[in-house]
Amino acid sequence: MINTEEFTIRLEKVINFYGESASSFAEKIGVQRSSISHILSGRNKPSLEFVLKILSAYPEVELYWLLNGKGSFPAKKETTPSPPVEAPTKIKQVEDPAPISRAAVNRPEEKIFSENANGKTIERIVVFYSDGTFKNYHN
Structure with a gap:
């Protein structure tokens, strides 16, 4: 009681x-x-x-x-050590990237490989969604 x-x-x-x-x-x-x-x-x-x-x-x-009265206030959050976050590096602008087909984007299990006129290739594409989740596509 x-x-x-x-x-x-x-x-x-x-x-x-x-x-x-x-x-x-x-x-x-x-x-x-x-x-x-x-x-x-x-x-x-x-x-x-x-x-x-x-x-x-x-x-x-x-x-x-x-x-x-048992426990604590404010509640102590149990923390699990998170991996260190690396500082973001400057993003280089890719000139004239080759278009990626919608079909390739809808199949995340397939690797996306594209080469533009300068011989540069896309290594990774990250899509951020409004709910805070993201999808990472990489070669």
């Missing part, structure tokens, strides 16, 4: 951490201002829906910390 007094203290920590007023916090999580006031005063206990709205609006808040 949840200890309402301790929950109220943790809720106040969340509100203060984000520099919110009770009113702005209520608006951000989508509840009435009176709901926040009643929970902070101890008049009402938080509902599951209320808790889930907090977690949805503030992903740094851990469920177990908010409910029973």
Whole structure:
């Protein structure tokens, strides 16, 4: 069972951490201002829906910390070491590249090879999509 007094203290920590007023916090999580006031005063206990709205609006808040004080706030992100990122090199403009057929682009398993009038070949083509993904085509 949840200890309402301790929950109220943790809720106040969340509100203060984000520099919110009770009113702005209520608006951000989508509840009435009176709901926040009643929970902070101890008049009402938080509902599951209320808790889930907090977690949805503030992903740094851990469920177990908010409910029973176990864990940490803000949530510590588990990081996995990522490979070092190389600084981008200056991209050379290729003059008059040979056209690439649409059929070749639609078959990523096939390598694309093209040579233009200067004897230069295309080594790699990277297509970036609006959702942040990309497709890498290389020789």
